[in-house]
Amino acid sequence: xxxxxxxxxxxxxxxxxxxxxxxxxxxxxxxxxxxxxxxxxxxxxxxxxxxxxxxxxxxxxxxxxxxxxxxxxxxxxxxxxxxxxxxxxxxxxxxxxxxxxxxxxxxxxxxxxxxxxxx
Amino acid sequence: xxxxxxxxxxxxxxxxxxxxxxxxxxxxxxxxxxxxxxxxxxxxxxxxxxxxxxxxxxxxxxxxxxxxxxxxxxxxxxxxxxxxxxxxxxxxxxxxxxxxxxxxxxxxxxxxxxxxxxxxxxxxxxxxxxxxxxxxxxxxxxxxxxxxxxxxxxxxxxxxxxxxxxxxxxxxxxxxxxxxxxxxxxxxxxxxxxxxxxxxxxxxxxxxxxxxxxxxxxxxxxxxxxxxxxxxxxxxxxxxxxxxxxxxxxxxxxxxxxxxxxxxxxxxxxxxxxxxxxxxxxxxxxxxxxxxxxxxxxxxxxxxxxxxxxxxxxxxxxxxxxxxxxxxxxxxxxxxxxxxxxxxxxxxxxxxxxxxxxxxxxxxxxxxxxxxxxxxxxxxxxxxxxxxxxxxxxxxxxxxxxxxxxxxxxxxxxxxxxxxxxxxxxxxxxxxxxxxxxxxxxxxxxxxxxxxxxxxxxxxxxxxxxxxxxxxxxxxxxxxxx
Numbered sequence: 311x312x313x314x315x316x317x318x319x320x321x322x323x324x325x326x327x328x329x330x331x332x333x334x335x336x337x338x339x340x341x342x343x344x345x346x347x348x349x350x351x352x353x354x355x356x357x358x359x360x361x362x363x364x365x366x367x368x369x370x371x372x373x374x375x376x377x378x379x380x381x382x383x384x385x386x387x388x389x390x391x392x393x394x395x396x397x398x399x400x401x402x403x404x405x406x407x408x409x410x411x412x413x414x415x416x417x418x419x420x421x422x423x424x425x426x427x428x429x
Numbered sequence: 430x431x432x433x434x435x436x437x438x439x440x441x442x443x444x445x446x447x448x449x450x451x452x453x454x455x456x457x458x459x460x461x462x463x464x465x466x467x468x469x470x471x472x473x474x475x476x477x478x479x480x481x482x483x484x485x486x487x488x489x490x491x492x493x494x495x496x497x498x499x500x501x502x503x504x505x506x507x508x509x510x511x512x513x514x515x516x517x518x519x520x521x522x523x524x525x526x527x528x529x530x531x532x533x534x535x536x537x538x539x540x541x542x543x544x545x546x547x548x549x550x551x552x553x554x555x556x557x558x559x560x561x562x563x564x565x566x567x568x569x570x571x572x573x574x575x576x577x578x579x580x581x582x583x584x585x586x587x588x589x590x591x592x593x594x595x596x597x598x599x600x601x602x603x604x605x606x607x608x609x610x611x612x613x614x615x616x617x618x619x620x621x622x623x624x625x626x627x628x629x630x631x632x633x634x635x636x637x638x639x640x641x642x643x644x645x646x647x648x649x650x651x652x653x654x655x656x657x658x659x660x661x662x663x664x665x666x667x668x669x670x671x672x673x674x675x676x677x678x679x680x681x682x683x684x685x686x687x688x689x690x691x692x693x694x695x696x697x698x699x700x701x702x703x704x705x706x707x708x709x710x711x712x713x714x715x716x717x718x719x720x721x722x723x724x725x726x727x728x729x730x731x732x733x734x735x736x737x738x739x740x741x742x743x744x745x746x747x748x749x750x751x752x753x754x755x756x757x758x759x760x761x762x763x764x765x766x767x768x769x770x771x772x773x774x775x776x777x778x779x780x781x782x783x784x785x786x787x788x789x790x791x792x793x794x795x796x797x798x799x800x801x802x803x804x805x806x807x808x809x810x811x812x813x814x815x816x817x818x819x820x821x822x823x824x825x826x827x828x829x830x831x832x833x834x835x836x837x838x839x840x841x842x843x844x845x846x847x848x849x850x851x852x853x854x855x856x857x858x859x860x861x862x863x864x865x866x867x868x869x870x871x872x873x874x875x876x877x878x879x880x881x882x883x884x885x886x887x888x889x890x891x892x893x894x895x896x897x898x899x900x901x902x903x904x905x906x907x908x909x910x911x
Contacts, residue, residue: 341744341748342748345744345745345746345747345748346746346748347746348637348638348639348650349636350633350634350635350636350637350743351633351742352633352634353636357636
């Protein structure tokens, strides 16, 4: 078991997949992160050196990911709402923000658009 | 108001005041089987069959299926043993007599070739009793060239190219076999092996790290796991030769090397500890190319040249692709192929392109095309050459001069690595005599049940696009039986 940013990963897990388990790290960021520390794309968590694990953890902790990123998202929505913009109001009402029609098919907006958005 | 009066018939009632909820519930209506359309909430589309047979056994262990896929079968006990088949040996390899015949590979040599991973899957070794190779013109040519190398301590540098199934990899295998018979040291980078694929050199499937000692730009990268597997291949395939050679130079390595250590042991040190595999490989190469002690010539081969003639899949810290020539092993090979580094004790550096697993390497294709079809000789053929056409040669055709595609970006490093003194050999089809020898071998093995006569050979030779050996094999022993 290997700790990356305080999370325990089994050794056979791909490094790429382990990194992408963090909110805010997708395919592009994970590949760039791995290239930065000379980890090949098919590397497994158990194969990489301890130095690379600590480097990855240090780099991840300096990035805006996980709860910081969620907070930033909420703050952005809140700012729009506080200014009284149309986008802010639509978020608050749980309706589509970008001019989509609302007669049908707005389940995604209902699910996601809220002031206290989860992520 | 109703009143119930005592009945005339005591068991029956005229009127009941029992509440409705005590009554039996109304039975749900059964769905009408004749009604059309599926019932609500019932899945109508059933793709999965009900009684599918599930295998009771466990699924194969990790790597098992790959091992089966990459398995190399070299014998078929059902095939007949060919009577009077000669074995390839030091004496007969350059003999003009054996051109067009199939020679067997002796047992110990087969083990060495297997260790060097010179055999590939899909080459049809498993069809015959034991591995045998057709001695074609190119095979004899390389046998003669290897003799020249020994006598003149030169370096033979050559690329084999040609269309799919033209025998590039097998000619490479023949060269490796001859080098083993001559007690050379053979270093192979195969195209498809059990453990590491040649693409693995560049497809970012093995670990990589910047070379700490490199000060050049762009920086160099070392692949420790791949280097360790290369050392293991060298040590296993050349154990007889390397165990007789002793360390003669002093090396600055992390672990002390005792004087008098055999080179085979030196290579094994790198296999055991991949961290020092690259310094060990350099030390081993330094020993092999040292002129202070008696060292045998070296054969360095690579199959699937296109893979190392372009950007690799690895990325540098700035996320730019790392050029394959910046990977130490690929660089080592390319330096020897282009003549930047030489082999002081003589040897051969051979490469083969691949036509079945072709990476996109336009610069290599351009460099080879320009060398094979230079603009000056693209004019109409001279009358003397046309009169001396033999049956195997094709009619000369006018070709468009090879030019750069203006819409393509070419890689100058690759173009420069194909130096003018590097030999490029395009493998053509077999001659009819060679094709006949091959088919007689098929027939003698019992794999071809047809009389081998002139018309049959001609037919198969023509079907095979003018004697392309892979196609001859397909048409006569692999394809539908005729």
